[in-house]
Amino acid sequence: MNLQCNIDLASAYKSASQVARILSEDWCARELYCPACRSGSISRSPANTQAADFSCPRCEQRFQLKSLRRWGSPKIVDAGYEAMIRAIKADRAPHLLLLQYTGAWHVRNLMLIPRMFVTESVIEKRRPLSKTARRAGWIGCNILLGGIPEDGRIAMISEGRPTPEQRVRKEFERIRGLGKLPPSLRGWTVDVLSFVRRLRKAEFTLSEIYDAEPSLRIVHPNNRNIRPKIRQQLQILRDLGLVEFKGRGRYVLRASAGPN
Ligand SMILES: [Zn+2]
Structure with missing residues (x-):
């Protein structure tokens, strides 16, 4: 994988954000x-095409690219909230x-956030644009990256080092x-x-998860039966192979894919 963007393409554009978009799209x-599949491109x-910059010719999954100069921010700006x-x-x-x-147009980090993790809980409503703005009253949103579990933050390139494709898949x-x-x-x-x-524990108990009740009530204000809902989700996570039931209210989190 060549991490250098093609700088020659930049000469036709003036604005920094346009150059970033052109170079990073070309690189991808x-x-x-x-x-998501074995396709090499x-x-x-x-x-x-609304909200998608790329699609896979083989499995037809859609991807939206966001190019950033700075890394590690807990939220990123997205388009319209509604x-x-x-x-x-x-x-x-x-x-x-x-x-x-980077400043030299090298790709330094690339992270995949699978669409399944872009849920309503991590979408933050921004303040409406002011009356003097061209699109007065329009409401944008932020994606709260900090609210996405590590399962949903897949590193494809870290600090200039590509993760093996096999591992990403x-x-x-x-x-x-x-x-x-x-x-x-x-x-x-x-x-x-x-x-x-x-x-941050490999093994946990049901009562520890019940501690999530207050925070879940904030993001799901219309639900009064949080505990049964929690138990239902643990069963789903078990069926998906992400959590193992050990009996007597004890659970084990199945580790991520491992070094290969
Ligand atoms: Zn694919």
Whole structure:
């Protein structure tokens, strides 16, 4: 994988954000493989395809690219809030590719956030644009990366080092099953998984997970039966192979895909 962007393409553009978009899109089209199947490339979507920049010619998964100069921010700006919520509810949100480039236009970091982890809980409503703005009243959104469990943050390139493709695909395979759940249920499943991850323990108990009740009530204010809902999500996580039941209210988190 050649991590250098083609700087020659930049000469036709003036604005920094335009240059970043052109160079990073070109790089993805040349160098990037599909993390969801064996395809060695992904293709650019026809211009103006809503919320997707690339799609896989083999498995037809859709990807949206976000190029960033700075890395490690807990949130990233996305487009319209209402459109985003509609896309999540209709199960149309694309996978996200977050790409960080250096001043010399090298790709330094690339992270895949599978679409299953882009749930309503991690979408933050921004303040409406002011009356004087061209699109006065328009409401954008942020994606709260900090709320996404590590299962949903797959490193494809870390600090200039590409992760072996096989490993990336294994990581994706591990969580693919979440995509089969309806979005209304998947939000809960991912929230419970996030909470389990935050415990930072391989083994945990049901009562530890019940501690998530107050925070789950904030993101799901209309649900009064949080505990049964938590138990249901643990069963789903077990069926997906992400959690193992040890009996007597004890559970084990199945580790990520491993070094290969
Ligand atoms: Zn594919």
